[in-house]
Structure formats: C-alpha cells, structure tokens
Amino acid sequence: MTTKAAFKVGEKFFGSPAKRLKPGFISAAELSAEEIRYLLDAAKAFAGPVAKGETIPLLSGKTIVNLFFENSTRTRSSFEMATRRLGGAAMNFAASTSSVAKGETLIDTAKNLEAMKPHCLIVRHASAGSPYFLASQVDIPVVNAGDGFHEHPTQAMLDVFTMEEKLGTVKGKRVVILGDIAHSRVARSNIYLLKKMGASVAVCAPPTLLPPHPETFGVDFAYRPEELLPEADVVMALRVQLERQNRMQLPSIAEYSRFWGLNLERAKKLKKGAIILHPGPVNRGVELDTEVADGPDSVILDQVYFGVIVRMAILAHVVNPQGLKDWLKK
Numbered sequence: 001m002t003t004k005a006a007f008k009v010g011e012k013f014f015g016s017p018a019k020r021l022k023p024g025f026i027s028a029a030e031l032s033a034e035e036i037r038y039l040l041d042a043a044k045a046f047a048g049p050v051a052k053g054e055t056i057p058l059l060s061g062k063t064i065v066n067l068f069f070e071n072s073t074r075t076r077s078s079f080e081m082a083t084r085r086l087g088g089a090a091m092n093f094a095a096s097t098s099s100v101a102k103g104e105t106l107i108d109t110a111k112n113l114e115a116m117k118p119h120c121l122i123v124r125h126a127s128a129g130s131p132y133f134l135a136s137q138v139d140i141p142v143v144n145a146g147d148g149f150h151e152h153p154t155q156a157m158l159d160v161f162t163m164e165e166k167l168g169t170v171k172g173k174r175v176v177i178l179g180d181i182a183h184s185r186v187a188r189s190n191i192y193l194l195k196k197m198g199a200s201v202a203v204c205a206p207p208t209l210l211p212p213h214p215e216t217f218g219v220d221f222a223y224r225p226e227e228l229l230p231e232a233d234v235v236m237a238l239r240v241q242l243e244r245q246n247r248m249q250l251p252s253i254a255e256y257s258r259f260w261g262l263n264l265e266r267a268k269k270l271k272k273g274a275i276i277l278h279p280g281p282v283n284r285g286v287e288l289d290t291e292v293a294d295g296p297d298s299v300i301l302d303q304v305y306f307g308v309i310v311r312m313a314i315l316a317h318v319v320n321p322q323g324l325k326d327w328l329k330k
C-alpha cells in the first residue's frame, strides 16, 4: 500500500485535515512539499540574523500563548525563544497550576485564554486530534506542539532542517527511525515530511512497539536494528513512551536496551558520515548510550539550536504571513 493510502486513513479519523480552513500548523500530513520548502528556507534566512543576536520584528505587538497540558522542556522553551526573537510576547500556561486542576475543560480553558485577545495558541495535549478540535472552536491560529501519539509537526520540521544542514539534502537519503514507533508522534510527523521531501524511510522496533501494518505508512520495517543500520544516512532514536502504553509492551527496559538500544557496538555498524538524532528527552542507557548521545555523530543539540529558527518561521508564517513574505524579499 502507498503512503497516500495511509493519509486517507488519517483524514477519515481526524476529519479531513487535508483541507485547512484557517491559518495554523497542525499536521505534517497536510503540508505540501512547496510549503515545507518555503518554511525551511525561511528558517534558513533567519539563521544569520539570529546568530548575530538580532531581533526580527515580525511578531511585534503580538502575544503567543503556550497552552501545554503535558510536560515539555525543549518545545515550550523553543517556542518562547522563537516568539521573543520575533519581537513578540510569550504567555506560558501550565495545566498543573491552572483551573484545569479544578475540572475546567480544554475548550473552556482555550476560550477564556482567547478572550484575552492573544494572536496564536500553541497547544500540547495528550489527546490525539485536540488541536483540530481547538482550531474549530477559536478564531486565532492554532499550532500543534504534540497531540498524543498523533503528530508533532514542528519537531519533524526541525529534524528535517537539521538533516539538510548536516547532509545537504534529505532527497535520496535513508532515514532509519528506531524505537517506540507505535506511540510516537515524532515518528509519524517525520515519516510524512521525509517522504514528501524525497527521503526513503525505514522503521525498527520490537513487534509490540510497531503500529499494525507499518507498510501502510509507505515505509520499510525490520524488527532488528542490525538489519537497517548499515544502510542508514540518518538514525533517529526514540524514547520508549511508557506514559502512552496501556500496559508494559516489553518484558523489561533492560531487554529493550540490550536488543534495540543504540550503543557503541551498534553505532559502529553505521557508515561514515551517518548522523544520529533524538528528539529528546533522552533516556540514557535505554534507547541511546551516553557515548553515542554525546559522540561525534550525534546532532542532538543541533536539533535544539535549529528548533528555534524553524519555529520562528512557522510562527511568522501563521501569525504574519505577508510580513514574512515581505521580509524574505528584502
């Protein structure tokens, strides 16, 4: 089955994301190759000014709300940094210290925040599809910062940007995603983006951590890393997401680490020049050994660095699209 068929399954379940009615950034599956290229190029154009410490005032006078119902280190700080570097104001909302703890619903929370007249809602939530629901209820752009095991599109954008920076292009490159594919929003968004940009993708996990029929995503798959590592230009290691599993889907974490963890021995099977990514947070000694996470082929902190300029491009595009176009022409 082709990747196109896999998108149809998603469209049916999540209610036709292929037709975007409002500005926003919710799903990698709904982006065209041209839109992806435009945003990656915009991020690249921001790199120079940002490295010099310049502010690019495309969000001047705008307030961006970070509405996070799940924990985050990288994504929330990265969006906050991106907002500030665009001259905007970031407002952080943490569910644990809000009236959500008293039983207020997602939609009431979002409507109340919208009443304060911000210009964009960035949402992270444990329920797949919640950003679509919010986008249907509020009049400001919604950006998906991770919804359950559905998608994490801004993470995938920064991953592709990092691959391009390190390898020149992703077209024709072999990307191996290794880890808990079944529960990973990062894997899904990366598969959608990478295939649109011409990469060849393979996934690897124990059978219980692969989605049913992984071939419906248009990817190759294997149960053992040794089968895929020698051909990889990129290996993306993923965390075992125990918080999204109904029951332990592995005999033990120690067994996962022994057979699927990217340790020094397995990393030696990679070809010269191959790079190692991880979206974070890394469980050292489980999916990635410290020698590999901190080794010369690891680009994990580059991903975090590039994340800010990629999110600047996305925020500028959804909140001030004409301003971004005009700035890029200068």
Ligand code: CP
Pocket (backbone or CB within 6 Å): 071, 072, 073, 074, 075, 076, 146, 155, 279, 280, 281
């Ligand atoms: N990659 C990622 O989403 O990290 P955080 O959970 O820290 O935001």
